[in-house]
Amino acid sequence: MAAVLRLMIPTNESVEPDDRELVRTIRNGDDAAFEQLVRRKTSKVFSLCCRVIGNAEDAKDISQLVFIKLWENLGKYDPAYAFDTWLYRMVTNVAIDFMRNKQSRENAINSNLRLVKTSADAEQSVVIQRKEIENVFHAVSAVLSPKQKTIFVMREMDDLSSSEIARILGCRESTVRNHLFNARKLMQQQLKKRFPEYSRLWKERT
Amino acid sequence: MISCQAFRENLRPGSNDAGVLEHLRKCDACLDWAVKADPDNFFRAIGGEELVPPGGIDAFTDGVMAQVRVRQTEGSVKHRFLIPPRRLAAAAAITATLGIAALVYDRVPKPLPPARPPVAAAARPVALTTKPVVETYQSQNATIVEMPTEGPHDTKVVMIFDDSLPADL
Numbered sequence: 001m002a003a004v005l006r007l008m009i010p011t012n013e014s015v016e017p018d019d020r021e022l023v024r025t026i027r028n029g030d031d032a033a034f035e036q037l038v039r040r041k042t043s044k045v046f047s048l049c050c051r052v053i054g055n056a057e058d059a060k061d062i063s064q065l066v067f068i069k070l071w072e073n074l075g076k077y078d079p080a081y082a083f084d085t086w087l088y089r090m091v092t093n094v095a096i097d098f099m100r101n102k103q104s105r106e107n108a109i110n111s112n113l114r115l116v117k118t119s120a121d122a123e124q125s126v127v128i129q130r131k132e133i134e135n136v137f138h139a140v141s142a143v144l145s146p147k148q149k150t151i152f153v154m155r156e157m158d159d160l161s162s163s164e165i166a167r168i169l170g171c172r173e174s175t176v177r178n179h180l181f182n183a184r185k186l187m188q189q190q191l192k193k194r195f196p197e198y199s200r201l202w203k204e205r206t
Numbered sequence: 207m208i209s210c211q212a213f214r215e216n217l218r219p220g221s222n223d224a225g226v227l228e229h230l231r232k233c234d235a236c237l238d239w240a241v242k243a244d245p246d247n248f249f250r251a252i253g254g255e256e257l258v259p260p261g262g263i264d265a266f267t268d269g270v271m272a273q274v275r276v277r278q279t280e281g282s283v284k285h286r287f288l289i290p291p292r293r294l295a296a297a298a299a300i301t302a303t304l305g306i307a308a309l310v311y312d313r314v315p316k317p318l319p320p321a322r323p324p325v326a327a328a329a330r331p332v333a334l335t336t337k338p339v340v341e342t343y344q345s346q347n348a349t350i351v352e353m354p355t356e357g358p359h360d361t362k363v364v365m366i367f368d369d370s371l372p373a374d375l
Contacts, residue, residue, distance in 0.1 A: 034274065038267045043256035046266075050257050060259040060266065067270045068277065128238050133251050156246075157253025159222055184246065201245045 019083035026074055034074075038067050044084075045091050051153045052095045052146075054138040058102075066094050088160075088168045092150050099146035128198075136198060140190035141183075148183040151176055210236050219244050227254060345370065 019040075025033035045066055050059035069090055077086055141149050147169075154160045154168070155176075162180070166173040192199040208216070213229040213236050221227070230240055230247060231254040240247040259266045343350075348368035355362055 031271070031274070035267060035271055038270050039263055042263050042266055043258060046259045047255075047257040051253065056257075056260055060261075063259060064266070064270055064273065068273050071274050072277070128234070128241060128248075128251075130234060130237065130251060133248065137249050137252055152249075153253075156250050159224075159227060159253065161222065187249075188245075198248065201241050201248065 020079045023074060023077055023079065023083065026071075034071060037070075041067075041087060045087065048088070048091050048153065048158060049095055051157050052092075052150050053099065053102075054141075058098070062094055062098050063091075066091050069094065085164070085168055088154075089170070092154075092168060096146040096150055099149070136191070136195055137187075139194060140187045143186050143190050144183050148179050148186070151179045152183040152187075155180055207232060214239065217243065217247075219246065231255075 019037070022033050022037045022040075026037065042063065046059055046063045049062045049066070050056055053059045053062060066087075070087065073090075077083070141152070144152065151165055151169070154165050155162065160168075162173050162176045165176045169176070188199070208225045208229050210229070210233060213226055213233070216223060216226050217230075217240055218226075227250065229236055231237075231251055237247070237251050343366060345368050347370055348366055351365040351367070353363040353365065
């Protein structure tokens, strides 16, 4: 959670100045400082990639690509802005590009994947299987656009605020809220189709 | 971690409270309760913890740094090989400029030299050849003119005009 707070609060006394200091040192040609930055940000970058992409191996490759892009473009970073916001923008751009390419290849396959549940099963009381939630998410989120999925992950799993997401993606906060609304709606439809036992949770509430 | 009671009292739709989210992601009973209260909490159970790439952070960092070094080397090699083509391009540009200039110069109509009087042609040096010496000459068609001399030591010049004589005599 500390990481999230760093993103949301533009303060000079958290870890931010250290990031900026590191960037300054890297710009002066210090490779060791870059290595330190990679170590510091790996978990953050990999976690987002992994949740957006849904595959640890692909997420690892994408994270590596993000850091190489970071190294190549570090000269363009403006220290007036939070480093993490800039880093997140790079992660989302690379991840969204990757998903767009992947989605175009796999759309046909995903549309045929169904977890078959009988209506009798669905009527039984639901015990939420924590381990299964992630698999369910990756299954139903396949219908989302790369941008919708990225926004959903940043909001619901990385706990970023809508305003922070808007800053990262360079769009309006209302756009973020629209994407979130549509993402939830689409995923509910998918849950109903593919995981009726979980979809009952929504029915019970409404 | 906050207690289950505190969690249930503080859970709000779309809450970003760190303690509430931590509890949601760790307590099975409260997750079930939270999803019934607000189904949007279903997927919020994912997340929170930071993940580590397969192989660990050290191996990952080493991989990134190896890639960076490769790119640094590529970059320096590219830089080294970029200079000669630039020089070559500059040399080619200069050569092309000179060539075009020469072509243009050749094609510009030059002013004709002023016509020289025929005297100039006569003034040209003539190659000297040995001619046969004519001691006596007799012909009915010839006209012989003897040039007047200015003294006994002056050269005597005699001009013979005869159409029947060879041209080179």
